[in-house]
Amino acid sequence: MNGGVVTGGWNFVVAAYSITVAVLAIYGVTLITRLREERLRASRDANAK
Amino acid sequence: MSKRLFLAGGVLLALACYFGLGVTFADEYLHADLSLGLPVVARTLIAFLGGLAAMILFFAAEDFEDLTQPRTLIVAGIIFMLIGSYFGLFVAPPEQYMGETQRIMYVHVPTAWFALMALTLAFVSALVFLFRGSFRWDARLEGSIEVGIVLAFLLCCQGSIWAKPTWGVWWDWDPRLTTTAVLLFAFIGVLALRRFVEDPLKRAIWSSVATIIAYVDVPIVYFSVKWWNSLHQQQSAPSTVSKPFWIPLRANAFGILLLMTGFIMLRSRIAALRVENERPPLMEEAV
Numbered sequence: 052m053n054g055g056v057v058t059g060g061w062n063f064v065v066a067a068y069s070i071t072v073a074v075l076a077i078y079g080v081t082l083i084t085r086l087r088e089e090r091l092r093a094s095r096d097a098n099a100k
Numbered sequence: 101m102s103k104r105l106f107l108a109g110g111v112l113l114a115l116a117c118y119f120g121l122g123v124t125f126a127d128e129y130l131h132a133d134l135s136l137g138l139p140v141v142a143r144t145l146i147a148f149l150g151g152l153a154a155m156i157l158f159f160a161a162e163d164f165e166d167l168t169q170p171r172t173l174i175v176a177g178i179i180f181m182l183i184g185s186y187f188g189l190f191v192a193p194p195e196q197y198m199g200e201t202q203r204i205m206y207v208h209v210p211t212a213w214f215a216l217m218a219l220t221l222a223f224v225s226a227l228v229f230l231f232r233g234s235f236r237w238d239a240r241l242e243g244s245i246e247v248g249i250v251l252a253f254l255l256c257c258q259g260s261i262w263a264k265p266t267w268g269v270w271w272d273w274d275p276r277l278t279t280t281a282v283l284l285f286a287f288i289g290v291l292a293l294r295r296f297v298e299d300p301l302k303r304a305i306w307s308s309v310a311t312i313i314a315y316v317d318v319p320i321v322y323f324s325v326k327w328w329n330s331l332h333q334q335q336s337a338p339s340t341v342s343k344p345f346w347i348p349l350r351a352n353a354f355g356i357l358l359l360m361t362g363f364i365m366l367r368s369r370i371a372a373l374r375v376e377n378e379r380p381p382l383m384e385e386a387v
Contacts, residue, residue, distance in 0.1 A: 059200070075359060
């Protein structure tokens with residue numbers, strides 16, 4: 052902070068964008084994995100019936 | 101029918117992008133007036149309503165068997181976010197007082213909008229399930245809550261990272277932050293409740309009621325900065341935001357809107373498949 056003006060701060064910007072990309076990417080991957088598992092389970096159950 | 105609705109949603113989204121992004125881009129970088137004589141307020145309203153209507157049409161077109169729709173939305177969302185982040189990080193100038201840290205706003209503000217939007221969808225799904233009893237709405241409820249929680253968690257992380265250089269602290273128990281934390285934990289509670297109840301019908305009814313109760317906090321979060329003397333700044337409007345900041349903010353907003361819609365569609369499919377496996381034959385007849 053310098054006379055009411057925030058100076059620097061690129062490290063915070065990089066941190067915020069990185070966490071945004073990381074959280075959205077990890078969540079997207081977990082969705083695909085869970086959907087695949089659930090589809091496999093559904094097809095296994097259908098075959099068993 | 102499903103494809104037509106999806107295409108109609110795409111057309112509305114293109115209209116929203118034209119008035120929300122295209123006109124501003126042409127004005128700012130090409131010095132061309134593509135506004136068709138419409139004032140800023142009207143263009144912003146068209147962009148907002150067009151995006152909202154497109155999202156509703158995408159959900160109306162939802163085909164639980166076909167994965168093309170959510171994939172298309174997620175890919176489009178990533179493209180919008182890449183454009184928004186490029187403009188936000190490398191093109192838009194630093195803000196007069198907040199300097200470079202203001203660039204965090206380009207992801208923080210859209211995340212906040214669509215965290216509340218996802219939870220509003222959960223509220224609508226809860227109401228529709230209670231009135232119609234269709235398990236598709238229960239699946240949408242689960243999908244919307246989970247995506248809402250992910251976005252609300254992300255919102256709190258981005259907010260903390262922004263608060264440290266500007267407020268000097270990572271967290272403060274100010275009304276906006278406190279009500280957002282309450283919102284996050286209330287909806288985590290609703291998801292936890294779904295884990296504990298084994299009977300699909302009871303689970304759907306109880307979690308719908310819990311969602312309606314938890315949703316009471318959403319308007320409180322939104323209006324907290326107006327009702328109380330909050331450290332958090334009040335909502336901005338196009339008149340209070342400089343034009344060079346519009347493109348990254350709006351591109352990221354369209355990006356997160358599309359990602360949120362695609363994620364909710366995928367998550368709803370997981371919930372629907374799980375319910376199908378659990379449902380006894382008698383209940384299948386009833387719904």
